[in-house]
Amino acid sequence: MGGLLSSLYETYQSTLAYTALNSLLALSVYTSLSCGQLALGSAGFAALGAYSAALLTLQAHWPFPLALAAGLAVPALLAVPLGLPVLRLRGVFLAIATVGFGEVVRLCLVNWEYVNGAQGIVAIPQKTAVWMIYLALGVVLFLLARLRGSKWGFALEAIREDEPAARSMGIPVARYKLSMLVLGAAMAGLAGALEAHFTFMVAPNGFTFGRVVDMLVFAVVGGARLYLGPVVGAAFLTLLPELLRELAPRVGIEAGPLRLMVNGLILLAVILFLPSGLVSLPGRLRAMRAARSPP
Amino acid sequence: MGQQAVNGLFLGSIYALFALGYTLVFGVLDILNLAHAAVFMLASFVALVLVSDLHLHLLLALPCTMALAGLLGLLLERVAFRPLRSRADSNVAGLISSLAAATVLEAVALEVFGPNVARFPFGTLPAGDPAHPLHLFGAVVSRLQLTIIGVAVILFLSLTFLVKRTRLGREVRAVAESPRAARVLGVNVDRAIAASFFISSALGGAAGVLYGLAFNSISPDMGRSVELKGLSVIIVGGMGSMPGAVLAGFALGLTEVFVVAHLGGSWRDAVSFAGLFLILVLRPHGLLGAVSPREA
Amino acid sequence: MRPSGRAPAILAFAALVAASPARAADATVKIGACLSLTGPAALYGAQQKAGIQAAVDEVNREGQIPGVKLEVVIEDDASTKEEGIAVYQRFIGRDRVSAILGPTLSNTATAVDPLAQSAKVPVVAISNTAPRGITDIGDYVFRVSLTEGQVIPSALKRAHARLHFGTAGVLYGNDDAFTQAGFGVMRGALEALGVRILGTQTFAKPDRDYNAQLTALIALKPDILVVSALVENAAGIVTQARQLGWRGPILGGNGFNSAAFVGNAGPAAEGVLVGTSWNRSSPDPANQAFLRLMAGRGVEPDQFCAQAYTGVLVIARALAASGGKGGREDLRAALAKVKDLDTPLGRFSFLENRDGNHEPALQEVRDGRFQIAP
Numbered sequence: 001m002g003g004l005l006s007s008l009y010e011t012y013q014s015t016l017a018y019t020a021l022n023s024l025l026a027l028s029v030y031t032s033l034s035c036g037q038l039a040l041g042s043a044g045f046a047a048l049g050a051y052s053a054a055l056l057t058l059q060a061h062w063p064f065p066l067a068l069a070a071g072l073a074v075p076a077l078l079a080v081p082l083g084l085p086v087l088r089l090r091g092v093f094l095a096i097a098t099v100g101f102g103e104v105v106r107l108c109l110v111n112w113e114y115v116n117g118a119q120g121i122v123a124i125p126q127k128t129a130v131w132m133i134y135l136a137l138g139v140v141l142f143l144l145a146r147l148r149g150s151k152w153g154f155a156l157e158a159i160r161e162d163e164p165a166a167r168s169m170g171i172p173v174a175r176y177k178l179s180m181l182v183l184g185a186a187m188a189g190l191a192g193a194l195e196a197h198f199t200f201m202v203a204p205n206g207f208t209f210g211r212v213v214d215m216l217v218f219a220v221v222g223g224a225r226l227y228l229g230p231v232v233g234a235a236f237l238t239l240l241p242e243l244l245r246e247l248a249p250r251v252g253i254e255a256g257p258l259r260l261m262v263n264g265l266i267l268l269a270v271i272l273f274l275p276s277g278l279v280s281l282p283g284r285l286r287a288m289r290a291a292r293s294p295p
Numbered sequence: 296m297g298q299q300a301v302n303g304l305f306l307g308s309i310y311a312l313f314a315l316g317y318t319l320v321f322g323v324l325d326i327l328n329l330a331h332a333a334v335f336m337l338a339s340f341v342a343l344v345l346v347s348d349l350h351l352h353l354l355l356a357l358p359c360t361m362a363l364a365g366l367l368g369l370l371l372e373r374v375a376f377r378p379l380r381s382r383a384d385s386n387v388a389g390l391i392s393s394l395a396a397a398t399v400l401e402a403v404a405l406e407v408f409g410p411n412v413a414r415f416p417f418g419t420l421p422a423g424d425p426a427h428p429l430h431l432f433g434a435v436v437s438r439l440q441l442t443i444i445g446v447a448v449i450l451f452l453s454l455t456f457l458v459k460r461t462r463l464g465r466e467v468r469a470v471a472e473s474p475r476a477a478r479v480l481g482v483n484v485d486r487a488i489a490a491s492f493f494i495s496s497a498l499g500g501a502a503g504v505l506y507g508l509a510f511n512s513i514s515p516d517m518g519r520s521v522e523l524k525g526l527s528v529i530i531v532g533g534m535g536s537m538p539g540a541v542l543a544g545f546a547l548g549l550t551e552v553f554v555v556a557h558l559g560g561s562w563r564d565a566v567s568f569a570g571l572f573l574i575l576v577l578r579p580h581g582l583l584g585a586v587s588p589r590e591a
Numbered sequence: 592m593r594p595s596g597r598a599p600a601i602l603a604f605a606a607l608v609a610a611s612p613a614r615a616a617d618a619t620v621k622i623g624a625c626l627s628l629t630g631p632a633a634l635y636g637a638q639q640k641a642g643i644q645a646a647v648d649e650v651n652r653e654g655q656i657p658g659v660k661l662e663v664v665i666e667d668d669a670s671t672k673e674e675g676i677a678v679y680q681r682f683i684g685r686d687r688v689s690a691i692l693g694p695t696l697s698n699t700a701t702a703v704d705p706l707a708q709s710a711k712v713p714v715v716a717i718s719n720t721a722p723r724g725i726t727d728i729g730d731y732v733f734r735v736s737l738t739e740g741q742v743i744p745s746a747l748k749r750a751h752a753r754l755h756f757g758t759a760g761v762l763y764g765n766d767d768a769f770t771q772a773g774f775g776v777m778r779g780a781l782e783a784l785g786v787r788i789l790g791t792q793t794f795a796k797p798d799r800d801y802n803a804q805l806t807a808l809i810a811l812k813p814d815i816l817v818v819s820a821l822v823e824n825a826a827g828i829v830t831q832a833r834q835l836g837w838r839g840p841i842l843g844g845n846g847f848n849s850a851a852f853v854g855n856a857g858p859a860a861e862g863v864l865v866g867t868s869w870n871r872s873s874p875d876p877a878n879q880a881f882l883r884l885m886a887g888r889g890v891e892p893d894q895f896c897a898q899a900y901t902g903v904l905v906i907a908r909a910l911a912a913s914g915g916k917g918g919r920e921d922l923r924a925a926l927a928k929v930k931d932l933d934t935p936l937g938r939f940s941f942l943e944n945r946d947g948n949h950e951p952a953l954q955e956v957r958d959g960r961f962q963i964a965p
Contacts, residue, residue, distance in 0.1 A: 011684030014676040038387055085576045091386050092327045093534075096526050097575045100568045103523065107568075110766045110795075111561045119768040122701040122724040199672055201701040201724075203768070206672065209523065213394065220391055242677065245666070257406035257629070259669075264398030271392045272378055298835070302802040410633030412823045414855050435836050510799035510827055511855065516631065520797035555803035560793035561765055563803075 012242075013130060017198055019238045020133040024191040026218035026230035027140060031184035032177070033224045036160035038095040039181055040212045041082065042188040044102035045075035047109060047207035049189025050196040054121045057197065064127045064197070071193025072186045079185035083178045102212055109204040120203025121196075128198040136190055137231075144227035156180070217263070221270050223277020232278050237263070298434035299552050305440045307548025308447035309509065312502040313521055314528035314540040315454065316495035322535030323471045323491045324380075326389035330371055331499050332518030332525070333400035338364040338500030339507035339517065340408055347416050357446070357504055364500025365493040371396055372492040377485075404515040414511040443505045450501055451541055454494070458537065467491050471535065527567035531574045533584020543582060617660040620689050620910060620917035622903075623682035624663055625703070627695035630670025631796065634822065634851070635718060635895045636695050640665055642896035643692060645884055646903030655907045659915040663903075668694055672702040679703045683710045689910075689917040690715060690926075692902050697721035697768045704728045713923045717902040718895055720845065721772045726945045733926050735905055735939065735947040736898045737868035739773040739819075742845060742951040744780040746866025747817075749953045749964065750842055751784050756814035758787045762804055762828065763819035765793040773819035773844040781817065789813045794824065805832050815839060821846040822893075826855035833859040840864060849893035853956055860956045864964055869894035869936055870952035871961045881935035901934040908932050 009016075025042060032039035053071035056062040062070070086097040110117050147153050158166040159173055167173045196202040214237075222233020244259050251258065270277060274284070313335060320328045338360050345356040375392040382388055429436045458464035466487040469477040478484050506521070507513045528547050532539030547567055554566045574581055624643050627636035647663045650656065664686055668675035675694050682688045683706065690713040694700055697719040707714045708729035716734040719725045726732050750756075759781055763774035781788055789811040792804035805828070808816065818828055818841060825847045832841065841863045848867040853860045870878070871894075881900060885892045892900075909925035910917065930940040937949040955964040 007684055011680050012677075014673070014680055018673055018677075038390075089575060089579060092321075092325075092390065093530070093575060093579065095327075095390070096530060097572065099523070099526070100571045103564065104568050107561075107564055118766050118771045119721060119724075120698060120701070123727075126705070199676060199702040200705045201672070201698070203698045204766070205698060216391070217394075241669075241674070257402045259629075260398055260402035260405065264395045264402060267395035267398065268375065268392060271388055271395060272375075275382070275388065298806045299803060302800075302806060305802070306800050405629070410629070410637070411851065412634070412826075412855065414826075417857050435834070437834050506799070511830065512799050512823065512827055514823065516797070517799070520795070520799070552803040555792070556807040559791070560762075560795075560798075560804045563798070564795065 015238065015242055017128075017130045017133055019235050020130070020137045021191050021195055021198075022215070022218055022234035022238050023137055023231040024133070024140060024187055024194075025215045026222065026234045027144070027227065028184040028188035028191070029212070029215045030219045030224060030227065030230045031144075031180045031187070033219060034160060034227075035156040035177055035180050036163065037087065037177055037180070038091060038216075039087075039098045039184065040095050040216060041079075041098035041101045041181075042184065042215050043207040043209070043212035044098075044105035045079065045185040045188035046192030046195075046211075047102075047105050047204070048075040048078060048192070050192030050202045050207075051109065051115060051121070052189070053193035054124050054196045054202050055115070057124060057127070058121065067197075068190065068193050071196075072190045075189035075192075076182050076186040079182045080178065083181040087174065087177045087181065099209060099212065102207070103209060106204045106207050109207075118204060120201055120205075122201045124196055124200050124202065126197060126200055128194045133194050133198075136194065140187055141227065141231070148227065152176075217267055221267060221277060223279035225276050226279055229277045229279045236278060237266075296433075299556050300549065301434040301436055301440065303549030303552035304545065305444055305509070305548070306552060307545035308444045309502055309506050309544075310521070310524060310528050310548050311541045311544025312447050312450060312498055312505065313525045314532065314544050315451075315537060316497075316499035316502070317525050318529045318532065318535055318537060318540040319491055319495040319498070321529065322537075323467060323488060324376065324389070325386050326376065327386070327393070327526075328371075328376075328495070329390060329393040329522070330375070330396040330400065331393075331495070332522035333397040333404075334364050334367055334371075334496045335499045335503035335506070335521065336513075336515060336518040337367065337400060337404055338503035339513045340404060340413070341500075342504040342507065343413055343415060343513055346419055353419055353508075357501065360504050361497040361500050364503075365497035368492040368494075368496025368499075369489055371496070372489055376492075377488075401515055401518075408515065410515065412512050412514045414513065415508055419508065439508065443509055446501070446505060450498065454498070454537065457494070463487070463490055523564075524567050527571045529581075531570050531581055533581025536581065536583040539581055539583035617658050618915065618917075619660045619662050620656070620915070621662045621664060621686060622906060623678075623686060623688040623691045623693075624665045624899075625668050625675055625678045625682070625691060625693035625695075625699075626665060627670040627699075628665075628667035632670040632695045636667070636670075638890075638893050638895040639693070639695060639717060639899035641885070641888070641890045642892065642899035643903055645888055645890075646900040646907075649884065650903060650907045656911045656915050659910060659917075661903075661907060661910070663692075664688065668699060670696060670699070672699045675699040675703045676706065679706050683707065683712050688712065689919055689922055690906050692717055692899065692906070694719075697725065697772075700725055701728075704732050707731060711923075712919055713926055715902045715906055715926070717899045721768055722776070730927075730945070731923055733905075733941060733945045733947075735902045735936070737947055737949070737951055739769075739776045739844060741946075741948075742866050742868050743773065743776045744783070745951050746864070746953045747777070747780045747784060747842070750815075750840070750864050750866075751786070753965070754815065754840055756786060756840070758789050758813045759815050759817050760789055760808035760811055760813035761791045761817045761819075762801070762808060763791075763793060764796055764821065764824060766795045767821060770819045770821060770844070770846060773846070777817050777819055777844070794820075794828075796821065796824065798824070799827055801828050801831050802835065805835055805837070809835055809837050813839070816841045818842070819844045819846070822849045822851050825849075825852050826860070829856045829863055830859040842866065845894065848954070848961070849895075850891045851893070853959060853961070860959075863956045865954045865956070865961065866951065867894055867954055868949075868951050869897040870950075870954065870963065871897075872954070872963050873935075873937065873952070875933070875935075875937065877933040878935040878937075897935045901936050901939060904934050905929055905932060905939065 028042045049071035052074040053067040056067040155171050218233040219230040223229025342356050342360040345351045375396045379388045466482045470487045528543045532543030555563050666678040700719045701724045708731045714732045718736050720738045722738045722740045764770035843865050847865040913921040913925035932939045939949045942948045953964040954961045
């Protein structure tokens with residue numbers, strides 16, 4: 001029995017790891033969504049965290065916890081000069097500006113010879129264990145849970161619901177938005193650093209526009225109203241490809257297009273019919289059942 | 296110098312055509328339609344099928360493809376955007392919805408056409424005599440490039456006429472100003488919005504066909520590079536402004552070409568993003584824009 | 592017959608039956624192939640899949656491994672390292688393969704091959720051409736695909752001997768590990784030949800417009816244009832260069848070696864020189880048989896196909912040499928000893944460092960086909 005479990009673990013270890021990594025990344029988008037901001041710079045922040053940590057490990061031989069800390073700090077610091085000008089923009093414009101930021105980071109890395117450009121940094125020692133990622137996720141969730149019932153949490157919700165009203169009530173809107181951006185950047189950076197030390201390498205093509213779109217999708221499908229939502233979304237959508245891999249030959253469609261199609265349809269279904277995400281499903285079902293039963 | 300200018304105009308006309316569709320929908324609905332690049336890509340494939348399998352002449356295939364692209368736009372509007380119109384966060388939801396639609400469309404293209412790069416058959420567009428190319432301002436210009444710039448200009452002019460001189464155009468502009476006021480004035484808002492999507496997608500489809508012809512490279516991921524550039528163009532030109540999209544499209548094409556010539560290809564994309572940032576930070580309206588990008 | 596005489600005879604007969612080898616079914620040895628069947632590298636993955644399936648069928652049909660049936664499990668890594676890791680872990684833990692072919696992309700390989708190394712599962716790389724970071728990972732990682740470092744210098748030398756160019760303009764894709772590594776090698780090889788590089792331009796994989804870069808390079812009037820690009824860019828580059836009036840020679844790297852290049856570039860491809868690890872027009876019987884086989888299966892092969900096919904042949908040879916049991920350690924040892932194997936790529940051996948070794952070639956496109964350059 002022990003042999004079966006350990007063999008299962010060995011086989012699905014990376015799926016477990018990526019479920020937690022993707023949760024962290026989805027949460028990094030969620031922090032801004034929770035105050036109504038569509039900030040999509042997480043791919044850039046993750047890249048900054050990953051590269052900083054990898055370089056410190058390989059070139060400066062820093063101990064792993066310090067390298068991780070740097071991976072967290074570098075993007076957090078850079079989020080400030082980014083956030084100050086762009087957080088004044090609304091909705092779609094903020095999204096575009098932050099996407100642009102992510103692309104600029106990626107382009108700089110591709111063109112920088114010191115980090116080998118497109119070939120990336122290889123032979124990074126594997127220092128991340130799966131439990132470390134879950135520990136990080138746990139800490140983040142704890143933080144977000146504390147935030148929820150506090151003064152911070154209410155302020156964020158007020159900003160999301162009606163920003164001008166929140167401002168007129170005296171809430172320092174700009175400061176809250178920036179803090180959430182910085183927090184998200186730190187989370188993305190940490191995830192990037194953990195990933196780099198898990199997969200032995202890091203390269204610019206891991207931080208494309210497509211990646212941050214994935215993170216947004218995790219958050220929206222899971223539910224962007226509650227901090228547990230992105231985790232549910234990330235878990236669901238990380239496990240889905242593994243399921244589809246089994247299913248595809250039976251249905252007769254190539255695995256790749258099938259996965260894309262299913263992802264797109266799920267996202268469409270959620271946004272049209274279940275806008276508060278998968279986490280709201282139990283509540284909705286309960287309400288439907290209550291409506292159907294006789295008074 | 297002249298050669299680079301021609302290169303820039305050529306590239307710019309395609310960017311401008313693509314961006315026009317984006318900005319039209321944004322101006323009317325306040326939504327960024329990320330499925331636009333997928334329509335661009337599918338139109339290219341559809342034209343390929345029309346030309347190589349059904350042996351249609353290009354002059355016929357282009358309008359057919361534009362019409363089909365327009366119909367796809369209508370479908371998108373009906374399925375992915377209309378249900379969200381009454382929601383408070385409609386523009387973010389619309390963005391995500393369009394993203395979902397784009398993913399599905401790309402999956403369809405991948406399944407039906409495969410990942411390979413396809414091209415229009417040789418001779419689709421008469422190439423002229425390679426030994427005696429055309430010269431313009433001391434630069435080599437191919438018939439293909441001239442044709443594409445020409446078609447783009449015709450489309451711009453037609454669009455301007457449509458928007459300024461026809462009743463439909465007036466209705467669309469009214470809805471862009473204020474849907475509520477337009478409804479009060481008796482405009483059929485649903486129809487105006489549907490029409491905008493039709494036109495926008497038809498333009499995007501035209502851009503796709505021209506791009507496929509220009510670079511002879513059609514594949515399911517061909518929208519990727521133009522998608523982000525298109526965003527820069529509409530921001531710089533001003534969201535919702537059609538002349539802005541055209542102006543910024545040409546400006547981006549020319550600037551990119553000159554940057555590449557003098558600084559190297561690595562900096563090409565940096566141009567569009569630098570432009571994006573500068574404008575968003577210094578003049579968020581864009582060069583000719585009217586829509587406010589700041590908080591109300 | 593005496594009663595006691597029958598029992599020993601029966602026992603002896605029973606012992607004989609029990610001892611004889613099972614003739615009913617061959618033992619099965621499983622190998623895994625981690626290929627990019629979707630995503631940006633799907634073009635190459637598709638060719639690799641065709642080559643691998645053809646090779647496995649051939650190996651089984653000809654009984655190249657006595658008493659063993661070879662079975663291959665092909666999985667898609669979607670051109671990403673996350674999926675690649677998942678696929679490798681399934682191969683190692685669940686499917687318990689004897690060896691792994693792949694992955695398609697060098698970037699993915701640097702993430703997944705270390706897993707195979709530490710699990711002691713032999714890997715035969717069939718398309719990774721990054722000079723460092725592949726076979727350096729460890730002694731379980733082998734490679735049949737020549738690195739650009741092995742192909743380009745000899746190709747350039749041959750072209751130089753024929754064309755005597757003194758200056759060059761270089762264009763390469765800088766957002767892809769393969770083409771970027773190729774550029775590094777091209778630069779070094781040109782300098783070693785004493786050729787002056789007048790200008791260098793870059794492009795990105797999704798780009799389709801190269802007019803600006805080409806115009807800039809052509810204006811410098813080099814003797815030759817040297818290009819490191821993947822197939823989806825190669826055709827466009829060559830077409831646009833000719834359109835801009837470039838009449839001089841063009842030399843491309845491994846990425847050009849595909850029928851798709853000739854098909855898409857059409858007349859513009861005439862005269863283009865391509866340094867390649869697979870000489871398509873080689874008269875070697877192994878190559879001709881391969882071409883016939885693939886034609887029979889309806890596939891127009893490119894070098895990715897040929898390299899994948901060779902990868903299977905190499906594993907088959909090593910399996911046969913190690914007794915066909917499929918034990919990973921034995922297989923590894925046998926792989927290291929593979930020498931002078933006749934493959935479509937030519938006579939193949941592994942070097943000390945487990946990189947592949949065979950004669951690279953210089954091809955020229957003439958009359959719409961790749962032919963050996965004179």
